[in-house]
Amino acid sequence: MSNGAVAIAGRPILRGIDLSVRSGEFVALMGANGSGKSTLVRALTGLRPLAGGALSLFGTPYDDFHDWQRVGFVPQRGGAASGVPASVWEIVASGRLTHRRLLRPLGRRDRAAIAEALDVVGLAHRARDGVSTLSGGQQQRVLIARALAGEPDLFFLDEPTAGVDLPNQQILADTLETLSERGATIVLVAHELGPMAPLIDRAVVMRDGRIAYDGPPLASAEVATAHLDGHHHHHHEPERHDHAPHVASPIDGAR
Amino acid sequence: MSDFLDLLGLPFMQRAIIAAVFTGLAAPAVGTYLVQRRQALMGDGIGHVAVTGVALGLLTNSSPTWTAVVVAVLGAVLIEVIRERGHTNGDVALALLFYGGLAGGVLLTGLAGQSAARLNQYLFGAITTTSPGDVIVVMVLAAVIVLVCVGLSPQLFAVAQDQEFARVAGLNIRFYNVLVAVLAAVSVTVAMRTVGLLLVSALMVVPVATSQQLTRSFRSTLGAAMVLGTLASVGGLLLSAYASTYARVAPGPTIVLVALAGFVVAWPVGVLLRSRHRLRRPFPVVEVAAHEVIDEHPHDHGKDCGHVAVQHGDHVDYVHGGHRHAPHGRHYDEH
Structure with a gap:
């Protein structure tokens, strides 16, 4: 994303966001409540339209991007229940949609991917159970398995550990470690890193809709003060215009 | 007839x-x-x-x-x-x-x-x-x-x-x-x-409400709702036709009432099944802090003792008056 801006109902929320995530990176988006970290993830996935700036995914401008099977999204959610009972397996199976064509039944590869996703999050034994009978932490793992089933290269997770106890956070962290080792790119929104702290390659701290820090991981006490040591003045630098496409996205093998 | x-x-x-x-x-x-x-x-x-x-x-x-x-x-x-x-x-x-x-x-x-x-x-x-x-x-x-x-x-x-x-x-x-x-x-x-x-x-919602009392997955809810909807509409129609020899019975309301009757039957069954399922769900395996032995126990827990048996890790706990009794050698432990 370059010079990205997001306005909600006319109010500018995010301003001047320049962020590029390289392939295979594990990035944590951090910051206080209302700092814009969730809005940023929603803008990165295209759920929030940009008021200004440009977004490209895998080097393709957002408007031309159709390769959604490479992107996995785990929304911020209290639970996974809806008006009609749904089994864990069915929810995870809906993550396979990006690979399925209309009116085609699930193939053997699809079933294998669903079974593996359930295995990774450790819920294979609950596959047939209704999702509403699961605990909050387990439901969060179901949502992660759903994103996993699509076998994406790039994951966006919006506060997967919110309201989840420590043992479940540990299982989440182990899952993300497995993914990261397989070469997946992970962008994680988190209030607190907890057991995921050792996995992070890079921390981005948001403050009031702008990036206040972007660099190596911080201890959580430093997050609150990260904006203090970088006192930025707004310099009116002449904007660089060239005709080469500006790539602000993961490129395979760039690392 | x-x-x-x-x-x-x-x-x-x-x-x-x-x-x-x-x-x-x-x-x-x-x-x-x-x-x-x-x-x-x-x-x-x-x-x-x-x-x-x-x-x-x-x-x-x-x-x-x-x-x-x-x-x-x-x-x-x-x-x-x-x-x-x-x-x-x-x-x-x-x-x-x-x-x-x-x-x-x-x-x-x-x-x-x-x-x-x-x-x-x-x-x-x-x-x-x-x-x-x-x-x-x-x-x-x-x-x-x-x-x-x-x-x-x-x-x-x-x-x-x-x-x-x-x-x-x-x-x-x-x-x-x-x-x-x-x-x-x-x-x-x-x-x-x-x-x-x-x-x-009513015909769109009542069969769904009925079937989800008994189902755990979306596909079975959808299938069961379609079956129940067909049963209700055909059953209600036939019932009203049968009753029409005795009184003026309109098919539309009869169909809806038959569908509602299905819900009234399914609801307590669903409540019962769900509470049974909850009672029998295995207890989580957590490290036990202390070995707490029950002094005397009036009877032996078993298959037919009437107490709910719940899986707990590698053994079975018996729910007895708000306590969980686990067999341990010749005595029972408080779990």
Whole structure:
């Protein structure tokens, strides 16, 4: 994303966001409540339209991007229940949609991917159970398995550990470690890193809709003060215009 | 009894049974998605809007079925647009259309010089007056609804379950939302002849409510709702035909009451099954802090002791007066 801006109902929320995530990176988006970290993830996935700036995914401008099977999204959610009972397996199976064509039944590869996703999050034994009978932490793992089933290269997770106890956070962290080792790119929104702290390659701290820090991981006490040591003045630098496409996205093998 | 069998042999009755089968299959199929989206009353709203459509047909001397389809589809899309724009509460949007549709319908029927009895056919159903042409329209529309609801079930399920996820998965959310609204509108007009516009939502929602008492997955809910809907509509029709020798029994309300009876039966069963399932779910395995032995125990726990046995790691705990007793050698431990 370059010079990205997001306005909600006319109010500018995010301003001047320049962020590029390289392939295979594990990035944590951090910051206080209302700092814009969730809005940023929603803008990165295209759920929030940009008021200004440009977004490209895998080097393709957002408007031309159709390769959604490479992107996995785990929304911020209290639970996974809806008006009609749904089994864990069915929810995870809906993550396979990006690979399925209309009116085609699930193939053997699809079933294998669903079974593996359930295995990774450790819920294979609950596959047939209704999702509403699961605990909050387990439901969060179901949502992660759903994103996993699509076998994406790039994951966006919006506060997967919110309201989840420590043992479940540990299982989440182990899952993300497995993914990261397989070469997946992970962008994680988190209030607190907890057991995921050792996995992070890079921390981005948001403050009031702008990036206040972007660099190596911080201890959580430093997050609150990260904006203090970088006192930025707004310099009116002449904007660089060239005709080469500006790539602000993961490129395979760039690392 | 032989009167009843003679009645079944009559052509108008056979047409009514065919219409009941197709309506019973199609209405709960759409209803499942509406309930999943927590829009159980959407069918009702569209039904009220369709009253205006019927009246428009009566006023212009064209087929009320087709004018109802057109007006219901427009109303459904309007509800969806108001919902998507989000500023008006979805409930309020529905309410506005409820009243507008019903008032407009009654007003137009009066202008057309038609009696209330004519409108009543559409409000409460008149399945036994179905013409051969009507039956074919019902069959075709219902078949389309069932094919779309079952064929596109992965997509419709994903969109109804989690819009944001479905959008990041590259699905066109607006298309599927409008599709569900249009399907609901079409099934309202299909069920109009069977149970009537004011009761149509019952056939869409009640079988779903019944089946989800007993099911744990979406697919089984959808399938069971379609079976229950067919049973209710055919059963209600036959029951009203059988009773018609003794009293004036309208098929539409009978169908709805049969469906509700199914719910009344299924509800306690569902409550019982769920509480049994909860009681018997294994206890989590946690490191035990201390070895707490029960001094004396009046009896041996076993298969037939009457206490609920729950799996706990590698052994079984017996729930006994709010305690968990685990066998340990010759005595029981407090777990």
